[in-house]
Structure formats: C-alpha cells, structure tokens
Amino acid sequence: MRDWEACYRNEDTPWDRGGPAPPLLELLELWGSPVFQGGPVLVPGCGSGHDVRALADCGIRAHGVDISVTAVEKARGLSPQAGISYEVGDFLDPAWCGGKCFAAIWEHTCFCAIDPRRRRDYAASAAAVLPEGGHLAGVFYLHPWDPDEEPDGPPFKVTVEELLETFAPWFEKIDGWVPAAAYPGREGREWIGIFRRLAHAPVAMARSGV
Numbered sequence: 001m002r003d004w005e006a007c008y009r010n011e012d013t014p015w016d017r018g019g020p021a022p023p024l025l026e027l028l029e030l031w032g033s034p035v036f037q038g039g040p041v042l043v044p045g046c047g048s049g050h051d052v053r054a055l056a057d058c059g060i061r062a063h064g065v066d067i068s069v070t071a072v073e074k075a076r077g078l079s080p081q082a083g084i085s086y087e088v089g090d091f092l093d094p095a096w097c098g099g100k101c102f103a104a105i106w107e108h109t110c111f112c113a114i115d116p117r118r119r120r121d122y123a124a125s126a127a128a129v130l131p132e133g134g135h136l137a138g139v140f141y142l143h144p145w146d147p148d149e150e151p152d153g154p155p156f157k158v159t160v161e162e163l164l165e166t167f168a169p170w171f172e173k174i175d176g177w178v179p180a181a182a183y184p185g186r187e188g189r190e191w192i193g194i195f196r197r198l199a200h201a202p203v204a205m206a207r208s209g210v
Helices: 004-009 022-031 050-057 069-077 116-129 160-167
Strands: 041-044 062-066 084-088 104-108 135-141 171-177 190-197
Touching: 004 069, 022 050, 022 104, 022 135, 022 190, 041 050, 050 062, 050 084, 050 104, 062 069, 069 084, 116 160, 116 171, 160 171, 160 190
Parallel strands: 041 062, 041 104, 062 084, 104 135
Antiparallel strands: 135 190, 171 190
C-alpha cells in the first residue's frame, strides 16, 4: 500500500486539486447543512483540508483526520477560520475511534484509497463514531482511472451494489446519484451516497486485520 506520508512530504499528491470536491459543493447546495446536522462532521483522510474548510465556510463544524503528519500540518496552515480542527490518526484503528462521536461523516478519497479488503473495517469505524440516525455522506469512485492508466489502484473502484452490501450491517441508503459537478475529466465517474446509521447496528464486528 502507498506510503501516504512520503507522498505528502514529496508533494506527490495528484489527487489534491487545490480545492474542495465539487460533489461536496453540489451536495451542500441540494441538501443544505441538514445532512451534516450542524456538525461536528468528521472528514477521514482529510489531506490538505479543502473539504474541511468548505464545510466550515457553510457554518458547519468539521474535524479532519489523516494518517500523514505532513498532510495535517499543511491543513492546519491553510485553515485560519473557526469551527475547524485536525489530528493525526488512523480512522480504521478501533483505538482511534473509541470514545469519539460525530454528527456526520463526509467521505472523499479515503474509502477509495484503502485496501478493498478493509472496506468493512471502514464501515465499522464509521458506525462506531456516529450516533443512531447520524449520516455518512460521500462521493465514491465508480471509474477512477483515465483510459491510459493501469487499473491497479489506489484509487480502487467500487460499484453501488458493493457499497450497499458493505454498509448494510450498519447503515441504510437514503439517497444516491451521479453528481453533475466534478473535477474536469471526472464527469460521470463518481457517485454521491447518503447513508443513515441504523438503530441497534453492531458497533463491533470482526475486522480484517489486513
């Protein structure tokens, strides 16, 4: 798996487009802040914090976590506004999730970057930090590669059916669509999903250990 800290130290971050994900802005325009329930919103794999700042610009408290120290340092340097916080941590680690609670999660580029064998670990972590009724909203990569790229990931593609199966023990889908807004070249290749945490969902399940 890729060394994300080395990527940020060497500024080898082609996924960083210098601004928030257009599908996030579309979601905020269509749904407004209710999907994020006023925050705090967790942004796992926040990188340079563009999406965290976009949420804060809408008056939504947001907290970014990233496994890369350099990414978090950069995000902190770019985030002067109130309602923002960051930390270094591993979202997939049950120890990191313990005792934390957020109103919602915004997903962008974290799910697609992890080993597909750990996707249920991602879903379990999301359920662990959300209350009953909390929303997991995200943009997921259906077709992440350009035609001339080798499809060996990351990023790793996912189908809507796989997403629904992965999240089913903990979440129900409440909406989903192919966003009209996208970075140039990514039109029609992503899917926005909004999931709601179920009551009595299993907080702890066997993890992959990969």
